[in-house]
Amino acid sequence: MDEDLIQVVNRLQETFTTIGGHAVDLPQCVVVGSQSSGKSSVLETIVGRDFLPRGSGIVTRRPLVLQLIHVPESDSARMHQPEEYGEFLHIDRRFTDFNAIRNEIENETLRVAGKNKGISKQPIHLKIYSPNVINLTLVDLPGLTKIPVGDQPSDIERQIRSLVTDYISKPNCIIIAVSPANVDLANSDSLKLARSVDPQGRRTIGVLTKLDLMDAGTNALDILTGRMYPLKLGFIGVVNRSQQDINSNLPMADARKAEEEFFRTHIAYRTIAHKCGTKYLAKTLNQVLLNHIRDCLPDMKARLNTLMGQAQQELAAFGDVAFMGDQHRGTLVLKYMTQFARDFVASIDGTSFDISTKELCGGARVYYIFQDVFGQALASINPTQNLTVQDIRTAIRNSTGPRPSLFVPEAAFELLIKPQIKLLEPPALRCVELVYEELMKICHNCNSAELQRFPRLHAQIIEVVSDLLRERLGPTSEYVQSLIEIQSAYINTNHPSFVHDSAAIAREIREQNNNPAPAAIKIDQSIDSDLSAVPSDDEQEDTGRNVAISGAARRFGRNDEQDLRRIAHNNPRHNTQNEASNAPAASQGANGGAGNSHDTFLNYFFGGASGLPVHENNGSASSLIASRFGERRLPGTNDGKSAAFEMKSLDRYLDAGSIEDEPKLSERERLETDLIRSLITSYFNIVRQSIQDLVPKAVMHLLVNFSRDSVQNRLVVSLYKESLFEQLLHEDEALTRERRRVQSLLDAYREGFNVLSEITFWPST
Structure with a gap:
């Protein structure tokens, strides 16, 4: 019943490959070796048929998963089936001609990997049913190379190493490291790569090819006995057909007999002849694979159990399809x-x-x-x-x-x-x-x-x-x-907030208005000092006032002497009589007339007792305001000269005022x-x-x-x-x-778990 273990693993491998699941690390034997190391010859000798593509350069450009299934001769005769045939997973057809199998491998490689010698990680699955084989699963990988040859890609070495490493780095993989005996073992690329992922050599088995091509007087006995390079699974020596035997179509049975004769008669290998040869290699691989499968069963079951839980959770995220009936929509x-x-x-x-x-x-x-x-x-x-x-x-x-x-x-x-x-x-x-x-x-x-x-x-x-x-x-x-x-x-x-702010602004304005302008103070002080030297006679006082005004105008650089005369005329200290007589008029102008037309919250900013004095004595009020606030004259006018002839061009004045960058403001306008x-x-x-x-x-x-x-x-x-x-x-x-994909994965995981659960109770040999 141990033989069925390999078939169970092969079935699980087919199932997971079909549904696209590679999360389960299934036990399998992977063949690794350099180009022309004899990998293909070893596989063909194990099968007993020529079915692999041959040629120069890279021939194997896709992984080939080879499942060997032993069919007893009695079963084949009873079922009226040919003794030997092959089946591919990608095509529903039975191949009895092994040359057709070779052609199909080449065509499938070209279909996926192309014609430019590129590498593809997508495997080809091939089953071979024969009474001449034992149950075994082998994976043939592209041969390791160092430099591109012909039309090979420039990074061909990196591509192949990456592909090989992906397979042999899995813990459940058994590495079959193929090395030619006529090359120093220290230069073996397959053993070097195997050691990088299996430093202890616990899951690596060495295969020495081309023992018949070694120089005379030399042998590989130290290697085969494990004294030079120890491996737990040891080394096995084989002798394959030479290129001349292949060209002459030497039958595989004759090649096996020649191999047995070589080891039996060789002076160095005859003592270990029973542990050499392709037949012994096949049996050893079968036994190693069976033992490895039994060792991996607990981990495989645990892994499948975890994957089932993940698949169920992912499937639940998609919702229950049964809840989508008409009555539940x-x-x-x-x-x-x-x-x-x-x-x-x-x-x-x-x-x-x-x-x-x-x-x-x-x-x-x-x-x-x-x-x-x-x-x-x-x-x-x-x-x-x-x-x-x-x-x-x-x-x-x-x-x-x-x-x-x-x-x-x-x-x-x-x-x-x-x-x-x-x-x-x-x-x-x-x-x-x-x-x-x-x-x-x-x-x-x-x-x-x-x-x-x-x-x-x-x-x-x-x-x-x-x-x-x-x-x-x-x-x-x-x-x-x-x-x-x-x-x-x-x-x-x-x-309320605006009234409060307005009051604050009003107080500030009053404080500014209660302090006369410095220029006006100087003018008043100048006139007062000049008048103090004039006699008190009225006529003399008028004459003195005129002289004082002229002097003040010269000292302060003012040309509007007429305005200064008005200021002096309305000076409260020297014209108290006029001020007293005009007080009622000022009061009337502040509280009535024009004042009524502007009776708003802004009234207390100008006028009144705390504001500016307002006079209406022969037009002197407007003159006083003009002098106090520095009223600006129209452009083009001169003092004492009429500008009536220019009043036809009012727009010119407006334009002249509008194009000024910073208009000159009077004190009133600025305020x-x-x-x-x-x-x-x-x-x-x-x-x-x-x-x-x-x-x-x-x-x-x-x-x-x-x-x-x-x-x-x-x-x-x-x-x-x-x-x-x-x-x-x-x-x-x-x-x-x-x-649907997740559902298929879940079904496959369940099936695999059930199968492995039954295997647990099988007796081991």
């Missing part, structure tokens, strides 16, 4: 939709089981958008960066119309702040888009292994959820946009510009804080939470239809093929 569709919705919600809430520790995912990315991306985008906006001095001055002038203004008009503030509020709209809308994109990523990442079985169902679920998110994108963006428009629709200058900038910055910051708070809330309510709460209902309404069940549950073809 609705339940299966609902199950996967519920699972998808649960994974979608868990990703947003951060309760998923497979949370990453390497990068942000799911709802954490949404929070990052709100706090970091959106917050930094708003903080990077400069409220007045795009407002030039010319823009602010033009807005102030346009908002006053044809009338001069004593105060900064509130209309100019609203005109300037509304476009600035619009700067918040692009970041807010982009925040909505980023959150929408993250939700789409979450949707696409919710792809469980079970759901991947049904690509159509998965695609439909993704499409339905994507449609839901797209539907919510529009209303969310519109609402966020309306938040910006609401802020622009009504400028609430009574906002108004700084004031407007401060107010715009204050109000913009208030709006920015409100938008930074409201936009994330709107996005969470209208987009995130709405999609999170309604995703499962939308899936059920859209996909839970009996007419769609068959289409949605259509499996992927590649997945179906993979399931």
